[in-house]
Amino acid sequence: MLGAIGLDEPHEAAYRALVAEGAAELGALARRLGRGEGETRAALHALELHGLAARSSAGPGRWVAAPPGVALGALLTQRRHELDQAELAAALLAEEYRAGGERTPAHDLLEVVTGTTAIAQRFIQLQLGAKESVRALVTGAPVAVSGMENDAEEEVVGRGVAYRVVIEREVLHQPSGLVELSAALGREERVRVVDEVPTKLVLADDTLAMVPLTSRGPEPAALVVHASGLLDALSGLFESVWREALPLRLGASAGEFDEGGEPAPDRTDLEVLSLLLAGMTDASVAKQLDLGLRTVQRRVKGLMELTGSTTRLQLGWHAYERGWVAR
Numbered sequence: 001m002l003g004a005i006g007l008d009e010p011h012e013a014a015y016r017a018l019v020a021e022g023a024a025e026l027g028a029l030a031r032r033l034g035r036g037e038g039e040t041r042a043a044l045h046a047l048e049l050h051g052l053a054a055r056s057s058a059g060p061g062r063w064v065a066a067p068p069g070v071a072l073g074a075l076l077t078q079r080r081h082e083l084d085q086a087e088l089a090a091a092l093l094a095e096e097y098r099a100g101g102e103r104t105p106a107h108d109l110l111e112v113v114t115g116t117t118a119i120a121q122r123f124i125q126l127q128l129g130a131k132e133s134v135r136a137l138v139t140g141a142p143v144a145v146s147g148m149e150n151d152a153e154e155e156v157v158g159r160g161v162a163y164r165v166v167i168e169r170e171v172l173h174q175p176s177g178l179v180e181l182s183a184a185l186g187r188e189e190r191v192r193v194v195d196e197v198p199t200k201l202v203l204a205d206d207t208l209a210m211v212p213l214t215s216r217g218p219e220p221a222a223l224v225v226h227a228s229g230l231l232d233a234l235s236g237l238f239e240s241v242w243r244e245a246l247p248l249r250l251g252a253s254a255g256e257f258d259e260g261g262e263p264a265p266d267r268t269d270l271e272v273l274s275l276l277l278a279g280m281t282d283a284s285v286a287k288q289l290d291l292g293l294r295t296v297q298r299r300v301k302g303l304m305e306l307t308g309s310t311t312r313l314q315l316g317w318h319a320y321e322r323g324w325v326a327r
Contacts, residue, residue: 005075014043015052018065026061111224119222123210127152130204133162135238137197140170163189166245168197169279178288192245193278201238209234246277265303270324272299277316
């Protein structure tokens with residue numbers, strides 16, 4: 001917990017133990033920590049440099065803890081000052097970068113990133129740098145980062161960044177597909193489905209994009225595109241796919257409707273309907289939602305009776321008209 005002010009785990013453990021004792025002999029502290037005296041002595045010297053511990057005048061080998069309120073407060077103040085300076089430096093560099101944008105050579109508008117690890121790092125970095133929106137086209141075959149591994153997404157959404165994602169239908173059939181999508185919809189991300197996306201793509205605001213360059217050879221490669229005509233074209237591609245895609249509603253996002261006390265579909269009905277409109281078969285829907293096939297078919301029949309539909313095509317139309325599925 002104190003890593004933010006420069007203490008690693010062994011040093012923090014030593015400080016906590018010393019605070020608990022108030023003062024302790026080197027040997028006693030080492031036994032309490034379950035470490036050797038040499039390692040404990042090194043930790044105490046590090047704490048001394050941070051102003052968190054001092055040698056006791058009561059005798060050699062005895063150490064006392066500095067009061068946390070004073071010692072940690074000083075370190076926090078110092079770290080805040082360093083962060084303020086770093087933030088100022090980042091702002092100045094960003095301004096310098098923007099000022100030089102018009103002079104940027106064409107070849108500097110593109111970055112080639114090679115290797116799974118490098119692509120994953122750049123993908124995470126691109127999301128963390130977004131201020132307003134992240135847009136993505138997602139295929140069923142992740143190369144560097146899967147949905148379950150994308151730790152940045154939840155953090156970025158928590159900062160108020162809007163996510164719009166178009167997935168291809170294959171994602172729905174993956175073992176963890178619906179779990180990941182339900183989590184995304186629960187974070188109020190907007191998700192739509194198409195048969196197949198033209199390419200993997202992620203856009204951060206209107207400043208950066210990443211697309212695959214090649215998957216051939218020993219290592220994959222990706223292209224990072226900075227603000228340019230090419231970035232505008234990629235943004236237009238996303239919007240075109242988004243307009244044609246069908247919205248997905250699962251879990252908490254599939255709210256219940258009750259208009260004037262009339263019968264209304266429940267959450268499971270809306271999940272079934274959303275997956276069917278996304279192109280899944282009755283059997284696939286049953287498997288994904290852990291329902292029986294007859295249960296799915298019975299629910300579909302109930303929805304058709306509720307809307308007065310004679311075909312599933314009509315059911316889809318009524319679903320849009322009644323707001324059960326939003327474009």
